[in-house]
Amino acid sequence: MPRLPHSGRGRHPKRDRTCPRARPEKDRPDHPRVRRRRRRHTRAVGAPREHARRGFDAGxxxxxxxxxxxxxxxxxxxxPGMSNIVGVIDWFGPADLLALGSQSDPHNEAAEDSCDARLLGARPAAVPxxxxxxxxxxxxxxxxxPFLIAHGTADRHVPFQQSADLAHALEKAGATVRFDSVEGADYMWANVADPEPLFRTALRFAAEVTGL
Known part of the structure; x- marks a missing residue:
C-alpha cells in the first residue's frame, strides 16, 4: 500500500490497526471511538469540497x-447511496462473521479473544x-x-472461503465481480514469490472502473 501514491493514483491516507494490537473495549461497534472513526471515514469518501481542493474526483x-x-x-x-464509489479491491477481507469461526476451526468457533469477537464485543454466535x-x-x-477480490488458498488467518462466498453472493445478485484465487498464498501474500502481478491487476481494475 505505501507504493500506491507513487503509482500515479490518489490515495486517502488511513491507518489500519491489526487485530493483535487492538483493544477490545475500544473496538466494539457501539464504542464512541469506533463511531467517530466510522463517521470520519464516511466523510472522507463523501467530502467533495475536500477532494476537489486536493485535486481528486469525488465522483x-x-x-x-x-x-x-x-x-x-x-x-x-x-x-445504500454510495454512488460515488465505483469499485472495491478486496484483498482477503472477512465477509461473513458468523461463519468465520467455524471456517477457521470447525471444532472451535470464534474464541472470546478472536478478532471478530473483539470487534463485536462478544463471540459472533452470542450476538448474531x-x-x-x-x-x-x-x-x-x-x-x-464492481468488486475485485483476491485471496490466498492457504490463508491461515482469514479463511479462503470467506472471499469465495462473497464473490458468489455478488455474482448471484447480478453485480460485477472478479475473484482471483492465489494458489498456495498465506495471509498478507506470504508464500507469494512475486506479488507485483497482484498489485498491477489491482491498478488495472481501478483504471477500468474509473475510466482512466
Missing part, C-alpha cells in the same frame, strides 16, 4: 483494503444480529459496485 472513488481494511471497504461500498449487520455478505445487492 469516482475506488476503495482498496486488505484484511480488516477490506472488510471496512466492502461494508462502506455496499451501503450484530454479526450479520457487520458482515458485508449480508449487504450485497444488484447495484453493488
Amino acid at each position: 469516482r472513488i475506488v476503495l482498496w483494503g486488505s484484511s480488516a481494511g477490506a472488510h471496512l471497504s466492502a461494508l462502506l461500498a455496499l451501503k 444480529e450484530m454479526a450479520r449487520a457487520a458482515s458485508p455478505i449480508n449487504h450485497v445487492h444488484g447495484a453493488s459496485p
